[in-house]
Amino acid sequence: MPVENDSSVAQVRHLLRELLVGREDPGGFFCLCLSILGSRETRAGFRELIAPLTDKHRQLHSQLITIYQEYFSREEDDELRLAPQDEDDELQLALALSLVHTSCQNSPRQPVPRSYAQLASAMPVKGQPQGVDTQKSMGTHKPAGRVGERSPNGLKEPGATRPAATANEGRTDSSLANDSDSQEKLDSNDQSEKSRKSRRRRQRKQQQQLLKSPSSPRPILLWFRRDLRLLDNPALIGCLELGAPVIPVFLWNAQEEEGPGVTVATGGACKYWLHQALVCLNEALERIGSHLVTVKAEPSSSEALQRLVEETGAGAVVATALYEPWLKERDEGVFNTLKQHRLSCHLYHSYCLQDPYTVTTQGVGLRGIGSVSHFTSCCQQNPTGPSGAPQDAPRTLPVPSAWPAGCPLEQLGLARMPRRKDGTMVDWAVNIRRDWDFTEEGAHARLEAFLQDGVRRYEKESARADAPNTSCLSPYLHWGQLSVRWLLWDARGARCRSPKFQRKLAWRDLAYWQLTLFPDLPWESLRPPYKALRWSSERAHLHAWQRGRTGYPLVDAAMRQLWQTGWMNNYMRHVVASFLIAYLHLPWQEGYRWFQDTLVDADVAIDAMMWQNGGMSGLDHWNFVMHPVDAAMTCDPNGTYVKRWCPELAPLPDELIHKPWKCPASILRRAGVVLGQNYPERVVTDLEELRTQSLRDVAEVRRRFSEYVDQHSGCDLIPLPDRLVEEALGSTGEVLRSGSRFLLPVITRMEFKHQSVEPDAAEGRVNPYNAVLKGYVSRKRDETVAFLNERDFMASVVHEGTQRLERAERNQRLLEGLPAPPSATRGRPRRTPTMPQR
Numbered sequence: 154m155p156v157e158n159d160s161s162v163a164q165v166r167h168l169l170r171e172l173l174v175g176r177e178d179p180g181g182f183f184c185l186c187l188s189i190l191g192s193r194e195t196r197a198g199f200r201e202l203i204a205p206l207t208d209k210h211r212q213l214h215s216q217l218i219t220i221y222q223e224y225f226s227r228e229e230d231d232e233l234r235l236a237p238q239d240e241d242d243e244l245q246l247a248l249a250l251s252l253v254h255t256s257c258q259n260s261p262r263q264p265v266p267r268s269y270a271q272l273a274s275a276m277p278v279k280g281q282p283q284g285v286d287t288q289k290s291m292g293t294h295k296p297a298g299r300v301g302e303r304s305p306n307g308l309k310e311p312g313a314t315r316p317a318a319t320a321n322e323g324r325t326d327s328s329l330a331n332d333s334d335s336q337e338k339l340d341s342n343d344q345s346e347k348s349r350k351s352r353r354r355r356q357r358k359q360q361q362q363l364l365k366s367p368s369s370p371r372p373i374l375l376w377f378r379r380d381l382r383l384l385d386n387p388a389l390i391g392c393l394e395l396g397a398p399v400i401p402v403f404l405w406n407a408q409e410e411e412g413p414g415v416t417v418a419t420g421g422a423c424k425y426w427l428h429q430a431l432v433c434l435n436e437a438l439e440r441i442g443s444h445l446v447t448v449k450a451e452p453s454s455s456e457a458l459q460r461l462v463e464e465t466g467a468g469a470v471v472a473t474a475l476y477e478p479w480l481k482e483r484d485e486g487v488f489n490t491l492k493q494h495r496l497s498c499h500l501y502h503s504y505c506l507q508d509p510y511t512v513t514t515q516g517v518g519l520r521g522i523g524s525v526s527h528f529t530s531c532c533q534q535n536p537t538g539p540s541g542a543p544q545d546a547p548r549t550l551p552v553p554s555a556w557p558a559g560c561p562l563e564q565l566g567l568a569r570m571p572r573r574k575d576g577t578m579v580d581w582a583v584n585i586r587r588d589w590d591f592t593e594e595g596a597h598a599r600l601e602a603f604l605q606d607g608v609r610r611y612e613k614e615s616a617r618a619d620a621p622n623t624s625c626l627s628p629y630l631h632w633g634q635l636s637v638r639w640l641l642w643d644a645r646g647a648r649c650r651s652p653k654f655q656r657k658l659a660w661r662d663l664a665y666w667q668l669t670l671f672p673d674l675p676w677e678s679l680r681p682p683y684k685a686l687r688w689s690s691e692r693a694h695l696h697a698w699q700r701g702r703t704g705y706p707l708v709d710a711a712m713r714q715l716w717q718t719g720w721m722n723n724y725m726r727h728v729v730a731s732f733l734i735a736y737l738h739l740p741w742q743e744g745y746r747w748f749q750d751t752l753v754d755a756d757v758a759i760d761a762m763m764w765q766n767g768g769m770s771g772l773d774h775w776n777f778v779m780h781p782v783d784a785a786m787t788c789d790p791n792g793t794y795v796k797r798w799c800p801e802l803a804p805l806p807d808e809l810i811h812k813p814w815k816c817p818a819s820i821l822r823r824a825g826v827v828l829g830q831n832y833p834e835r836v837v838t839d840l841e842e843l844r845t846q847s848l849r850d851v852a853e854v855r856r857r858f859s860e861y862v863d864q865h866s867g868c869d870l871i872p873l874p875d876r877l878v879e880e881a882l883g884s885t886g887e888v889l890r891s892g893s894r895f896l897l898p899v900i901t902r903m904e905f906k907h908q909s910v911e912p913d914a915a916e917g918r919v920n921p922y923n924a925v926l927k928g929y930v931s932r933k934r935d936e937t938v939a940f941l942n943e944r945d946f947m948a949s950v951v952h953e954g955t956q957r958l959e960r961a962e963r964n965q966r967l968l969e970g971l972p973a974p975p976s977a978t979r980g981r982p983r984r985t986p987t988m989p990q991r
């Protein structure tokens with residue numbers, strides 16, 4: 154066999170043995186031959202090489218011959234003859250890879266692993282891909298536009314990407330070494346405009362060739378957006394079912410994400426997470442023989458996709474649906490354009506459990522809209538969610554023969570770090586990196602850990618800020634690194650199930666449903682009167698709140714945790730939101746925007762829904778206001794949380810840590826706390842008065858805009874969106890066109906209703922529906938007081954009865970002229986019964 158040298162022959166013979174024992178498959182074997190021997194030698198010697206198979210392995214032999222013939226078809230041969238020697242090899246290899254992958258995409262998928270441990274064993278180990286060993290055959294696959302390596306600190310090293318995506322990326326390490334000369338040649342050629350032009354011409358020819366060739370179906374662009382995972386990704390599986398090479402791409406256009414209003418759709422922390430998640434996704438794709446192409450989508454995603462289609466000859470675009478109305482509109486535009494160019498486009502639903510555009514209120518009505526129970530009734534009545542079990546990750550991904558260029562991930566500018574005057578970098582994400590694992594495996598590890606442990610305490614103690622009792626999965630869910638279907642499946646199958654936790658996933662869907670109904674949700678109050686609420690414009694208060702310097706330790710601890718790690722639990726989000734709105738009187742939009750910029754899980758739909766509700770203008774009203782001190786009784790009774798995030802207060806005694814202003818001067822001195830110096834004075838002090846003012850302001854707007862208050866029920870009224878009117882009335886086109894307005898009574902805080910009926914009840918203390926929530930411990934304290942009062946009442950009743958009897962007896966004796974009886978109780982102080990000691 155006319156081959157290059159003995160070691161190559163030995164390598165190929167070894168591979169042949171691997172093929173015979175089933176550790177290699179025919180396509181992979183052929184590809185490796187090409188890679189090791191080169192095109193000419195393979196062409197000349199392949200038949201001879203596999204001749205020994207004719208006797209005992211007839212079927213395998215004929216399979217290999219088919220692959221060989223298909224590859225060295227006359228048409229391709231002609232074309233190849235046109236190319237110079239070095240690029241000839243590249244093209245051949247690329248085509249070979251394409252062939253290999255079209256044959257292997259039909260490989261059977263594994264059964265669904267039901268735990269992460271199973272999953273880990275099923276997933277290819279880094280550097281050791283299973284199934285068809287495309288990684289081995291491709292060598293280290295690093296074209297430009299692929300996502301670079303992460304440096305030890307988690308940041309990508311600049312320059313980790315290599316220029317020029319060419320087909321020669323797919324080679325074994327040895328062949329790369331052999332071809333370093335030709336690579337140099339290519340690089341030097343690149344300098345001349347002439348050769349660049351000729352190369353472009355050849356590339357175009359290759360693409361045309363690919364489009365014509367029946368043996369290589371047109372590749373599919375798998376457009377990753379917020380589904381950055383391999384496990385249970387219907388779009389990814391959909392690509393495999395289409396049976397063509399897959400080009401995973403990520404396009405970035407910040408303006409399109411932002412939409413028409415002020416959404417801060419991808420704030421700093423969230424973008425940082427995205428950057429890391431893309432690095433991880435690329436690594437995961439590399440493990441199955443592919444990689445991610447990142448593209449700066451300028452001027453628009455539509456044009457960037459069209460360019461990609463031209464560059465790759467793609468025949469289809471596949472993506473997971475997004476539900477923000479402006480992104481849906483963008484996608485519709487993009488797909489319509491692509492369809493006009495005869496591309497097939499496929500959208501899969503997996504971001505939520507229900508497709509929010511198909512959830513209807515039919516059969517349920519509108520009463521209670523905005524509550525999670527109303528929403529779940531709608532979903533049960535009209536189920537639309539993804540059914541079936543979660544799907545496994547593919548073990549390999551068919552790759553195209555030519556990769557598009559793309560751009561290095563850094564150029565998307567997702568993980569920007571400002572520089573100081575002296576040029577050093579401000580690494581604001583250091584704690585985010587410390588606290589989070591950005592990989593898909595990290596998501597599953599968190600899920601496992603939660604289902605093993607935290608879930609047991611979730612029902613009763615998910616509010617605790619000092620203990621990790623919630624899942625901490627929100628950023629993974631936001632970027633689609635964990636499929637919500639997978640999460641629900643595991644939560645239902647767990648040994649300890651928490652209905653409250655499962656309901657949280659319905660909350661998530663509810664938020665998306667609301668956003669589809671009210672696209673203005675992130676910036677415009679849904680209840681018209683509340684748009685006119687008088688808000689404070691005290692920037693210093695806003696700044697203090699943002700930086701965790703309000704002087705209220707619980708609020709400050711939470712805001713510092715957010716700033717440093719990009720996250721805080723749900724209860725703490727309520728605490729800081731209540732403080733901003735009910736006590737600082739700052740508009741909810743400020744809170745929303747700050748959260749969007751600092752949360753790693755910042756999610757336009759959820760964040761907007763929660764801030765609208767907290768800001769009293771959403772579909773639902775929080776029927777509570779968190780008190781910045783009393784709330785600590787529930788979430789941080791021992792001050793552990795405050796001590797962690799406000800270490801300057803740590804030496805204070807536990808019982809005073811949440812109210813340092815109550816500390817005697819001597820204790821403060823001993824603890825080294827100087828209020829106003831190393832810990833701030835309170836930005837506001839009279840909380841009661843501020844709350845009362847807030848109630849008065851609400852009463853005022855409800856009076857001024859009484860047309861938006863239902864006189865019968867006292868509930869606020871909101872204008873119904875067209876979609877809900879149609880659902881409620883059937884076809885109402887006529888009604889809508891005539892300009893009629895439909896108003897719907899929505900859940901309204903009892904405190905507000907009562908206040909409208911009795912305006913004097915504006916003083917929070919006399920309003921029986923006072924919404925200030927007592928912390929768990931303060932509730933306990935109230936129970937004790939009530940108990941004591943009750944005992945006290947009984948004691949005094951008995952005492953009064955005895956006295957009455959004594960008086961009657963005394964009077965009787967006086968009437969009868971007898972001396973007064975000696976009184977055992979006279980002159981003794983009244984005893985109050987005490988609580989039994991616990």
Ligand SMILES: Cc1cc2nc3c(=O)[nH]c(=O)nc-3n(C[C@H](O)[C@H](O)[C@H](O)COP(=O)(O)OP(=O)(O)OC[C@H]3O[C@@H](n4cnc5c(N)ncnc54)[C@H](O)[C@@H]3O)c2cc1C
Nearest residue numbers: 623624625626627657660661722723726754755756760763
């Ligand atoms: C003012 C405010 C703003 C918020 N902003 C966001 C946000 O931008 N992004 C975000 O994901 N969540 C937001 N939430 C909801 C909630 O606080 C977080 O989802 C939760 O704290 C995330 O932690 P976890 O994963 O441990 O939650 P878990 O309690 O373990 O819940 C599991 C999952 O359910 C979903 N979920 C939980 N609570 C809610 C909720 N109230 N509404 C909708 N979905 C929920 C989340 O996806 C969460 O990851 C906000 C809440 C408030 C009060």
